Amino acid sequence: MKERYKLPCNIAQTLNIVGDRWTLLILHDILIGHQTFNELKKNLEGISANLLSDRLKHLEKAGLVETEVYTKHPPRYQYKLTESGRDLEPVFDALLLWGRDHLDHCYKKMVHSDCQHEVELSYYCPSCKKTVDKSEIDTVSAVTSDLYTR
Numbered sequence: 001m002k003e004r005y006k007l008p009c010n011i012a013q014t015l016n017i018v019g020d021r022w023t024l025l026i027l028h029d030i031l032i033g034h035q036t037f038n039e040l041k042k043n044l045e046g047i048s049a050n051l052l053s054d055r056l057k058h059l060e061k062a063g064l065v066e067t068e069v070y071t072k073h074p075p076r077y078q079y080k081l082t083e084s085g086r087d088l089e090p091v092f093d094a095l096l097l098w099g100r101d102h103l104d105h106c107y108k109k110m111v112h113s114d115c116q117h118e119v120e121l122s123y124y125c126p127s128c129k130k131t132v133d134k135s136e137i138d139t140v141s142a143v144t145s146d147l148y149t150r
Helices: 010-018 023-031 037-043 049-061 089-102
Strands: 065-071 076-081 123-125 130-132
Touching: 010 023, 023 037, 023 049, 023 076, 023 089, 037 049, 037 076, 049 065
Parallel strands: none
Antiparallel strands: 065 076, 123 130
16 A cells, blocks of 8 residues: 555554555454455445455555465465454444444444443553543653653
């Protein structure tokens, strides 16, 4: 994929990886269990085989998807999310909740399996071991902070 955003921004750089048409939907479909090319093609109505193949190759190169041969003759592959790909699950959850609150028609909702009431996302500080209110969160530059140095 072509790098479209040259901004020094996590959101822009993430969109360079997952921001193309169909990419997030492909990742989500793999997350929910559609692992073969044919399953993905069937479930993602409207995507061409060429585009699906291109996106899967890109996602594999980006380290979000890995392939595994499930039949040798002819060679057929199944797709699985890497740890990095699975780490996108809260992003999908946030999009689902945003849709619940802002779309004209709600297609899915997230409920607590015990009581069936709808849930919300929250922020957690592992250092303090407590849930943190959004008003208590600051976004800081990773360049000036040693928190995210790798």
